Amino acid sequence: MREVQNQPVLSRIIALCCLSGILAVLSVCIGSACALFLWLLELATSCRIDHPTLLFGLPVAGVAVGLCYFWFGRDVEAGANLIVDEIHKPGAGVQLRMAPLVLLATVVSHLFGASVGREGTAIQVGGSLASATARLFRLRGPETCVLLTCGIAAGFGAVFGTPIAGAVFALEVLTLGQVDYRFLVPTALSSIIADWSCRAWGIHHASYPLVFQGTLNSDGSVSHVDLGLVVRIAVAAVAFGLMSRIFAESVHRLAAVMKKICPTAWLRPAIGGILTILLVALVGSRDYLGLGVLPPEPGGASIVSFFGPDIYPWSWFWKLVFTVTVLATGFKGGEVTPLFFLGAATGNVLAPLLHVPVDLLAAVGFVAVFAGAANTPVACMLMGVELFGGADIVYFATGCFVAYVCSGHTGIYLSQRIGTPKSRFRDAICGMTLREARVPQTGKGH
Known part of the structure; x- marks a missing residue:
């Protein structure tokens, strides 16, 4: 009788360990993908500064990227919004081709001078790899939602070098004014591992010169x-x-x-x-x-x-x-x-x-x-x-x-x-x- 009662508990522990292992491997992959992305972005930026005439190719480059999405990515064009929608209402899933498409498109945009950012790319790479992983292991809806949320956290934490902010961002961005803390531990785990993986490839994030660290009082204290x-x-x-x-x-x-x-x-x-x-x-x-x-x-x-x-x-x-x-x-x-x-x-x-x-x-x-x-x-x-x-x-x-x-x-x-x-x-x-x-x-x- 005791063995029968303990079986569901044992099954949950095994499932949790398996999910943790999947999350760890997924986070390493996302962190590595973000490292590749940041490296390519740095090369593209340097090339654009060294060759100012590249700016005149921006209209053609934009059309080329637009055609790529028209031919191969119309179902992933919504980007980060598609991932948020999928978490709230699971459906067909986020296609894996979102990752290479947005990575290529962003690098091209920066190479020719478009004033865009990088977090959208990191989030989409994280979300698409998470969705592909969920399909690979045939995970159910709730587990898929966990992976997608962790994908957002991992991508954000790795691309900016802010793993704790990445974990909380993935929870806050889903619902305005409410945070579901059930996913806090897995998102933190994913974001920290992804950030570590990104840095392990030798990626260095920008530092900002904030000197102000408090007000000096008359007695010499701060x-x-x-x-x-x-x-x-x-x-x-x-x-x-x-x-x-x-x-x-x-x-x-x-x-x-x-x-x-x-x-x-x-x-x-x-x-x-x-x-x-x-x-x-x-x-x-x-x-x-x-x-x-x-x-x-x-x-x-x-x-x-x-x-x-x-x-x-x-x-x-x-x-x-x-x-x-x-x-x-x-x-x-x-x-x-x-x-x-x-x-x-x-x-x-x-x-x-x-x-x-x-x-x-x-x-x-x-x-x-x-x-x-x-x-x-x-x-x-x-x-x-x-x-x-x-x-x-x-x-x-x-x-x-x-x-x-x-x-x-x-x-x-x-x-x-x-x-x-x-x-x-x-x-x-x-x-x-x-x-x-x-x-x-x-x-x-x-």
């Missing part, structure tokens, strides 16, 4: 919570939240306009490529092409530059225009690194006005604009700690939480479900996706 500074950062965070909303809504609305102007999907990137060339001629600078982590020339605008003493008044505007243009016309990559740029640039401009250290407000803006656009405030706060250190966590939390509230019910991931609305006056949208919640606001969704 205070990590200055209430006056907290208030001023909260004021800046309102602007960060509005920037998140402007970015997300600009991409969604312009994409709808572009679909009317050019109904042929694979031709739309040509419009974005031509507009990017014209924008470079108008601005007279290539600072807003690609990721923008480092300046292509000394003294140029970049994320790292915004932590220094120089102020770049209009960099946030031009990066917004460059990025919205290419994303709305169908270029692949992601939104997060451009959001880092927008946040750091906005912080750089607001710092002297609010009498906040420039490097501190650039760091807070870096994570806060992303927090508002992705509706993942806790993950972004943790990202601030992993990237910049824990001494300024109160300021990161203030920026991320206020920006999250001020960004409204919009975001870069329209498949995100609304679990708890940000306002009690919006209870009617509870349970909707962000895509559905936008319909009464805009009269149309996409």
Whole structure:
């Protein structure tokens, strides 16, 4: 009798061990794929800077990628939103071809100068490999959802070198205002292993020069919570939240306009490529092409530059225009690194006005604009700690939480479900996706 009672427990333990082993191997694969991606991205960026004329090939490159998706990837074109949808409502699964398609498309976009990011690629690589693994082992729906969530965590954690933020991001991004902690341990395991695997290949992530580590008191001690500074950062965070909303809504609305102007999907990137060339001629600078982590020339605008003493008044505007243009016309990559740029640039401009250290407000803006656009405030706060250190966590939390509230019910991931609305006056949208919640606001969704 005792053996019969213990059998289900033993079966669960064996199943858990098997799933853990699958997750570990999957995470190593995702981390290695992200390492390959980051290496290719660095080569593409260096090549573009060394050969400026590549920019003139951007329209043709965009059409070529568009044709690849038209011929081979129409069922995976939704990208990260498709993975989120699959977790909420399991169906046919995410096809494995999503990974090579988005990796190739993103590298090509960066090679020719499109202002896109990289997180979208990492998430899609993680999700497609997770879905393929689930099909290989014939896992059931619940186990497949676990793997897909872990794939998001692993891809995000590896590509940015922030494994804890990656684990929490994968949980937060699924449902606005609610987190299901049942998947916390597997997502953390996957994200940490993937990050370790990526670094094991010799990949180094960018470091950002945040010098501010607290306020010096009159007695020589250091205070990590200055209430006056907290208030001023909260004021800046309102602007960060509005920037998140402007970015997300600009991409969604312009994409709808572009679909009317050019109904042929694979031709739309040509419009974005031509507009990017014209924008470079108008601005007279290539600072807003690609990721923008480092300046292509000394003294140029970049994320790292915004932590220094120089102020770049209009960099946030031009990066917004460059990025919205290419994303709305169908270029692949992601939104997060451009959001880092927008946040750091906005912080750089607001710092002297609010009498906040420039490097501190650039760091807070870096994570806060992303927090508002992705509706993942806790993950972004943790990202601030992993990237910049824990001494300024109160300021990161203030920026991320206020920006999250001020960004409204919009975001870069329209498949995100609304679990708890940000306002009690919006209870009617509870349970909707962000895509559905936008319909009464805009009269149309996409």
